[in-house]
Amino acid sequence: xxxxxxxxDHEIVRRGVADLIEAQPDMEIVGEAATAAExxxxxxxxxPDVALLDVHLPDGSGIDVCRDLMNATPSVHCLILTAxxxxxxxxxxxxxxxxxxxxxxxxxxxxxxxxxxxxxxxxLIDPALRRKAVVGLGTxxxxxxxxxxxxxxxxxxxxxxxxGLSNREIGLSMSLAEKTIKNYVSSLLSKLDxxxxxxxxxIQLDVDSDSRRLAER
Amino acid sequence: xxxxxxCARMCGALDGMQQNDALTFPDAPRGELDRVLSELxxxxxxxxxxxxxxxxxxxxxxxxxxxxxxxxxxxKIVEVAVxxxxxxxxxxxxVDAHGGLEQFIHVGMTKExxxxxxxxxxxxxxxxxxxxxxxxxxxxxxxxDPRSSGFPPxxxxxxxxxGVPVRVRNEVYGNLYLSNRKVGEFTxxxxxxMTALAATAGIAIDNARLFAETKRRQAWSAASAEITAxxxxxxxxxxxxxxxxxxxxxxxxxxxxIALPSQDPTRLIISVARGIGEDVEEGRSFPVIGSLxxxxxxxxxxxxxxxxxxxxxxxxxxxxxxxxxxxxxxAHGDVLGVMIVSRLPGGFPFTATDMExxxxxxxxxxxxxxLSDGRADRQRMVLLEDRGRIARxxxxxxxxxxxxTGLELQSVLGTIVPGPAAERIDRAISEIDKAIAQIRVxxxxxxxxxxxxxxxxxxxxxxxxxxxxxxxxxxPRLEFSGPxxxxxxxxxxxxxxxxxxxxxxxxxxxxxxxxxxxxxxVADGAVVVTxxxxxxxxxxSGRRSGLANLxxxxxxxxxxxxxxxxDGKTNAVWSAPYGTAGA
Numbered sequence: 001x002x003x004x005x006x007x008x009d010h011e012i013v014r015r016g017v018a019d020l021i022e023a024q025p026d027m028e029i030v031g032e033a034a035t036a037a038e039x040x041x042x043x044x045x046x047x048p049d050v051a052l053l054d055v056h057l058p059d060g061s062g063i064d065v066c067r068d069l070m071n072a073t074p075s076v077h078c079l080i081l082t083a084x085x086x087x088x089x090x091x092x093x094x095x096x097x098x099x100x101x102x103x104x105x106x107x108x109x110x111x112x113x114x115x116x117x118x119x120x121x122x123x124l125i126d127p128a129l130r131r132k133a134v135v136g137l138g139t140x141x142x143x144x145x146x147x148x149x150x151x152x153x154x155x156x157x158x159x160x161x162x163x164g165l166s167n168r169e170i171g172l173s174m175s176l177a178e179k180t181i182k183n184y185v186s187s188l189l190s191k192l193d194x195x196x197x198x199x200x201x202x203i204q205l206d207v208d209s210d211s212r213r214l215a216e217r
Numbered sequence: 218x219x220x221x222x223x224c225a226r227m228c229g230a231l232d233g234m235q236q237n238d239a240l241t242f243p244d245a246p247r248g249e250l251d252r253v254l255s256e257l258x259x260x261x262x263x264x265x266x267x268x269x270x271x272x273x274x275x276x277x278x279x280x281x282x283x284x285x286x287x288x289x290x291x292x293k294i295v296e297v298a299v300x301x302x303x304x305x306x307x308x309x310x311x312v313d314a315h316g317g318l319e320q321f322i323h324v325g326m327t328k329e330x331x332x333x334x335x336x337x338x339x340x341x342x343x344x345x346x347x348x349x350x351x352x353x354x355x356x357x358x359x360x361x362d363p364r365s366s367g368f369p370p371x372x373x374x375x376x377x378x379x380g381v382p383v384r385v386r387n388e389v390y391g392n393l394y395l396s397n398r399k400v401g402e403f404t405x406x407x408x409x410x411m412t413a414l415a416a417t418a419g420i421a422i423d424n425a426r427l428f429a430e431t432k433r434r435q436a437w438s439a440a441s442a443e444i445t446a447x448x449x450x451x452x453x454x455x456x457x458x459x460x461x462x463x464x465x466x467x468x469x470x471x472x473x474x475i476a477l478p479s480q481d482p483t484r485l486i487i488s489v490a491r492g493i494g495e496d497v498e499e500g501r502s503f504p505v506i507g508s509l510x511x512x513x514x515x516x517x518x519x520x521x522x523x524x525x526x527x528x529x530x531x532x533x534x535x536x537x538x539x540x541x542x543x544x545x546x547x548a549h550g551d552v553l554g555v556m557i558v559s560r561l562p563g564g565f566p567f568t569a570t571d572m573e574x575x576x577x578x579x580x581x582x583x584x585x586x587x588l589s590d591g592r593a594d595r596q597r598m599v600l601l602e603d604r605g606r607i608a609r610x611x612x613x614x615x616x617x618x619x620x621x622t623g624l625e626l627q628s629v630l631g632t633i634v635p636g637p638a639a640e641r642i643d644r645a646i647s648e649i650d651k652a653i654a655q656i657r658v659x660x661x662x663x664x665x666x667x668x669x670x671x672x673x674x675x676x677x678x679x680x681x682x683x684x685x686x687x688x689x690x691x692x693p694r695l696e697f698s699g700p701x702x703x704x705x706x707x708x709x710x711x712x713x714x715x716x717x718x719x720x721x722x723x724x725x726x727x728x729x730x731x732x733x734x735x736x737x738x739v740a741d742g743a744v745v746v747t748x749x750x751x752x753x754x755x756x757x758s759g760r761r762s763g764l765a766n767l768x769x770x771x772x773x774x775x776x777x778x779x780x781x782x783x784d785g786k787t788n789a790v791w792s793a794p795y796g797t798a799g800a
Contacts, residue, residue: 016624106623
C-alpha cells in the first residue's frame with residue numbers, strides 16, 4: 001500500500017483528492033492537514049510514503065514544509081499539488097526539493113500515476129527543464145522577469161536547490177549555517193511569490209515615473 | 218519766483234514816484250496814480266492769468282490722475298499738456314532700456330499727416346538730446362538748434378519747442394515734447410507748468426503701472442487656481458497643454474513651449490507647444506548641452522533672454538522669435554522641465570515682473586501637475602492591487618472550488634452505469650478543466666504588469682492573440698500547458714510567437730471562423746502549437762498560401778506541421794523540439 005498524506009487548506013479539494021486516492025486499490029490516505037503547522041507535526045508522526053502538498057497554506061508555504069521534510073524525514077517523498085500554472089509550479093517544485101508537481105486539473109494531471117512513480121523514488125521533473133529553469137537565470141533574453149530580482153547569493157542557492165540538495169547540504173557546500181540557507185530560501189520564495197508580483201510591478205511604475213525627472217541636472 | 222518778479226516791478230514803480238516829486242502839476246499826482254493803477258491792473262491781470270493757469274494745472278493734474286489704464290493715462294498727459302500751454306503739437310516719448318523710444322504718443326497731428334511721415338521718431342536729434350540729458354529744453358526755433366537732426370520730408374513745420382523729462386520714482390520714464398505755441402514763444406512759466414505737470418504725470422504713470430501689475434498678478438493667480446482645480450478634477454487633463462495655453466494668454470506671448478527630458482538624457486523634447494508653429498515645434502527634440510535652457514536647468518532660476526539670443530534657445534527655432542523668458546518647472550525640488558515663453562520679433566521685452574509671475578505660475582502649476590501625476594500613479598497602483606487581489610481570489614478560491622467539484626464529479630462518474638447521464642457528467646468535467654485552464658491564463662495576465670520589457674513567451678502569445686481577436690467575432694480561447702516559459706526561450710520562442718501569429722492570420726483571412734482556440738503546450742521535449750477553428754476547411758482555395766511559412770519554420774527546427782479538417786473543425790498542429798541547449 002502506498003501511504004499518502006494530504007495537505008491542502010481547501011476542504012473540497014482534500015475531499016475530492018481523498019475520494020480519488022481511496023478508490024485506488026493500492027493507495028490509502030494516512031492523514032490530512034489544512035495548515036503548515038499541522039502538516040509538520042502529523043507527517044513526522046505518520047511518516048507517509050508520499051506527501052501531497054499545496055503551495056499556499058494559511059500559515060506558510062508547502063514549499064517550506066517540503067524542504068523541512070527533506071531534512072527531517074528523507075524517506076517521505078513530496079509532490080506539490082498546486083493551482084499555479086506550470087512555470088510557477090515547476091519553480092515551486094524545484095525550490096521545494098519535491099519529486100514533482102501536479103497541477104490542479106481534473107483530467108490529464110496524472111495525479112494517481114504521479115503518486116505511484118514518486119512513491120517508487122522517481123523524480124518527475126525533467127532534468128533538462130530543471131537545468132533550464134535554474135541555470136543561466138537572468139541571462140536569457142526572455143527569462144522570467146521575476147528571477148531577475150534575485151541576488152547572486154540567492155541564485156547560487158537556487159542552483160544548488162536545483163541539484164536537489166537539502167538546506168543542510170547547501171549550507172555545507174556554501175560554508176553557511178543551515179538557518180542562513182533557510183532565510184535565503186524564504187527570500188527566494190517571497191520573490192517568486194505570486195502575491196508579490198503586483199508590488200514588483202508597482203515598483204517598476206515608480207522607476208518609470210522617476211526617470212521622467214531630471215533629478216541629476 | 219513769479220511773485221518775486223512782480224514785486225520787483227511794483228517796487229520799481231513806487232521808487233519812480235518818489236524821484237519825480239519835484240515836478241508838480243495839478244494833474245501830476247493823478248497821472249501818476251493812473252500809471253500806478255494801470256500797472257497794478259496789469260500785474261493783477263498777470264496774477265489772474267497765472268492763477269488761471271495754476272487752476273488749469275490743477276485741473277490737468279486731476280484729469281491725469283483720474284485715469285488708471287496706462288495707455289489712457291499717457292494720452293491724457295499729452296492732451297492736457299498741449300491745452301495747458303497752448304501748443305499746436307504735443308507728444309510723449311517713452312524711453313526703452315537701450316535709450317531709444319519704446320512708445321511715442323502724439324496729439325495735434327492728423328492721422329493722415331502721421332501716415333505720410335510713415336514712421337515714429339526713434340529718439341535721435343533733439344528728442345535724443347533730452348533722453349541723454351534729462352533737463353528741460355526750451356527753443357525759439359527747432360531748426361536753428363545744433364542738436365536738431367531735421368525733420369522727415371512730410372513732417373509739418375515746427376518752430377517753438379519745449380521738452381521736459383517725465384520721471385517715475387526717480388527714473389526717467391520718458392519725455393514730454395511740445396511745439397508750435399499758438400501765441401508767441403514758450404515762456405519760463407510754461408516750462409514751470411510743464412515741469413509741475415510732468416511730476417504729476419510721473420505719479421499717474423506709476424499708479425497706472427501698479428494697477429496694471431496688480432491686474433496681471435490677479436489674472437496669473439486666477440489662472441493658477443483654475444489650473445490647479447483642473448488638475449485635481451477627475452477629468453483626464455493633459456497638464457502641460459493646460460499650462461502652455463494659459464501662459465500663452467497671460468504672458469501675451471506668441472509661442473509657449475514646454476521642454477521635458479526625453480529618452481536620450483542629453484536631449485530635451487518639446488512635449489507641448491502652443492502658439493505660432495506649434496505643430497512643427499511639438500515633438501521636436503534638441504540637445505541640452507550648451508543651450509540657454511541648460512543654464513536655467515542648472516541654476517533653477519528663470520531667465521530673460523533678449524531677441525538676438527532667443528533664436529538659439531531651443532536648438533534653433535522653426536519660427537523667428539523675439540523677447541523670450543525661460544522658466545524652470547520645479548516640483549518638490551526636482552526640475553521636471555523648462556517652459557520657454559516667447560513674443561514675436563520686435564515685441565515688448567518681458568519685464569522682471571513678468572518673469573517673476575511666470576516663474577511663480579510655473580512653480581504652482583508644476584506642483585499641481587506632479588500631484589496629479591502622483592494621483593494617476595496611485596490610481597494605477599489601486600488598479601494593479603485590484604488585479605492582484607482578483608488574481609489571488611481566482612487562484613485561492615475559484616480554481617480550488619472548480620477542482621474540488623470536478624474531482625467529486627469524477628468520483629460520481631465512477632459509481633454510475635455508462636449512458637447518457639455519464640456522458641453528460643464527463644462533458645461537464647471537461648468543461649470544468651477548460652475553465653480552470655482559462656482562469657490560469659487570466660491569473661497570469663492579471664498578475665503581471667505590462668512594464669517588463671523582457672516579455673516571456675506567454676506574454677507575447679497573449680499579446681498576439683489579443684491583437685488577432687480584434688478581427689474575429691469572438692476572442693480566441695487560449696490555453697497553455699506545461700512550463701512554457703521555462704522550456705521555450707530565445708529564437709524558438711520567436712518562432713512560436715510567429716507561428717501563432719501566422720496561424721491566426723490564416724484563420725482571420727481565409728477561414729471566416731466563428732470560434733478559434735489556440736494552445737501552446739510543452740511536453741516530452743517538444744513545444745506544440747495547436748489552433749482549431751470552425752471555419753471553411755482547406756478544400757477552399759486560399760488557405761494554403763499562408764501556411765508555407767509554418768512548414769518551413771517547422772522543418773528548420775526538425776519539427777513538423779500538419780493541418781487537416783475533421784467534422785468541420787480545422788486543426789493546425791505545429792511542433793518543434795525544445796532540446797536542452799536553451800536556445
